[in-house]
Amino acid sequence: MNSTRRRTVVPARDARAVRLAAGDRVRVVDLEGRQVGDVFCFAAEDPSEALSAAHTRTQLGRLFPALWESFVTDRRRPILTLVDDTSPGVHDMLIAACDPARYQALGVEGRHASCAENLHRALGEVGLRTAVVPQPVNVFMRISIEEDGGLTWLPALSLPGDSVTFEAAMDCVLVVSACPQDVVGINGGNEPTALALDLLPAHEPAERVPALHDTGDEQ
Amino acid sequence: MNSTRRRTVVPARDARAVRLAAGDRVRVVDLEGRQVGDVFCFAAEDPSEALSAAHTRTQLGRLFPALWESFVTDRRRPILTLVDDTSPGVHDMLIAACDPARYQALGVEGRHASCAENLHRALGEVGLRTAVVPQPVNVFMRISIEEDGGLTWLPALSLPGDSVTFEAAMDCVLVVSACPQDVVGINGGNEPTALALDLLPAHEPAERVPALHDTGDEQ
Numbered sequence: 114m115n116s117t118r119r120r121t122v123v124p125a126r127d128a129r130a131v132r133l134a135a136g137d138r139v140r141v142v143d144l145e146g147r148q149v150g151d152v153f154c155f156a157a158e159d160p161s162e163a164l165s166a167a168h169t170r171t172q173l174g175r176l177f178p179a180l181w182e183s184f185v186t187d188r189r190r191p192i193l194t195l196v197d198d199t200s201p202g203v204h205d206m207l208i209a210a211c212d213p214a215r216y217q218a219l220g221v222e223g224r225h226a227s228c229a230e231n232l233h234r235a236l237g238e239v240g241l242r243t244a245v246v247p248q249p250v251n252v253f254m255r256i257s258i259e260e261d262g263g264l265t266w267l268p269a270l271s272l273p274g275d276s277v278t279f280e281a282a283m284d285c286v287l288v289v290s291a292c293p294q295d296v297v298g299i300n301g302g303n304e305p306t307a308l309a310l311d312l313l314p315a316h317e318p319a320e321r322v323p324a325l326h327d328t329g330d331e332q
Numbered sequence: 333m334n335s336t337r338r339r340t341v342v343p344a345r346d347a348r349a350v351r352l353a354a355g356d357r358v359r360v361v362d363l364e365g366r367q368v369g370d371v372f373c374f375a376a377e378d379p380s381e382a383l384s385a386a387h388t389r390t391q392l393g394r395l396f397p398a399l400w401e402s403f404v405t406d407r408r409r410p411i412l413t414l415v416d417d418t419s420p421g422v423h424d425m426l427i428a429a430c431d432p433a434r435y436q437a438l439g440v441e442g443r444h445a446s447c448a449e450n451l452h453r454a455l456g457e458v459g460l461r462t463a464v465v466p467q468p469v470n471v472f473m474r475i476s477i478e479e480d481g482g483l484t485w486l487p488a489l490s491l492p493g494d495s496v497t498f499e500a501a502m503d504c505v506l507v508v509s510a511c512p513q514d515v516v517g518i519n520g521g522n523e524p525t526a527l528a529l530d531l532l533p534a535h536e537p538a539e540r541v542p543a544l545h546d547t548g549d550e551q
Contacts, residue, residue: 161463161464165428166386166467167385167426167427167428167467168428170426170427170428170483171427171428171434172437174482174483174484174485175481175482175483176426176477176481176482176483177481187428187464187465188433189431189433189434189437207386207389207395207426208386208389208390209384209386209387209389209390209406212408214407214408215390215408218391218408244380244463244464245406245464246406248385248386248467258395258477262394262395262396263393263394263395264389264393264394264395265393266393
């Protein structure tokens, strides 16, 4: 497999955008473990159409897609299909992307990197812009829902090498931000770390890449 | 109380927009019971700022605000405060507004009224427009969340006269659509019915208006 030759590293606290043709697959890899990635996806021909968490929940009747189910846009068109997940399978599609107002409310003084700003900058690097920040798909993010509707932010469970793989259902632009959150302990209480985007050739089987916790020896 | 003199009826399958000044209160009344209302709210001075379900969940750490908590915008500013609720208290903030694509996917042939189209038309009637359809606050809508993340659409529990009351936290434009959904049984399996918007004078106590199920005699 030559995926490492097509690897884009998303540095800690930063984001990268990649263009995908329909059928392309991209693997989002948690390099060091317990790092949340905010994933956004826009239709290539018109970025005002974007992956929508609310429309995806409505389409699927689930809080998060199961394997081989598709995320849809705000126009209810499939845009990404979840084709593989080697992580514990805990992800979030309820929480907004962090932004300067969020860190201000959390008591941070001065500048703090955020997924919302990362999104704008990464899109700009591929010549696009968005008027809104869609609700992201927060891979590896662990939010528990209590009986009374209360939400709890928990440390991610993903281990080094864990990944989720998406297949583009249309030509699109994918943006992944390695979430800079270091006030709320979603990133395992650690300093934010890097992610990687491995572009797989279209139709290459989404084979399971063993992660540390898959091998009995290393449990 | 003179609220009935300031009543705006939202006809079944239709929507109405009302302008609110900070401090104004509006009561959304389910006139006949079991009718879902899709509530949208936009900043009066710049309707590109709107009530955001995702930012509200993040701000409050809850799926839906408790009494006296505020919905916030995508810029994390309070826009509406929930000040009274005489219904069973079951509402939704997960599901997207219905639109033509939704009814097409549900097998409806030909035209079907929708909350998304209602929103655009009602905003137009007060001279505004929005490029996006924000995820609505679905009052009286009952969606259960299963252990595995599955969502189930259930009939509304609200009885005739039940209401929720919001106080504007900023000058804003509120839009309420009496949801035309008659394929999925959220509206009690009935034909969609009308709602009412009762504008209350600023700072009038949000006193509890007895609904049918509040009086032991009529249980």
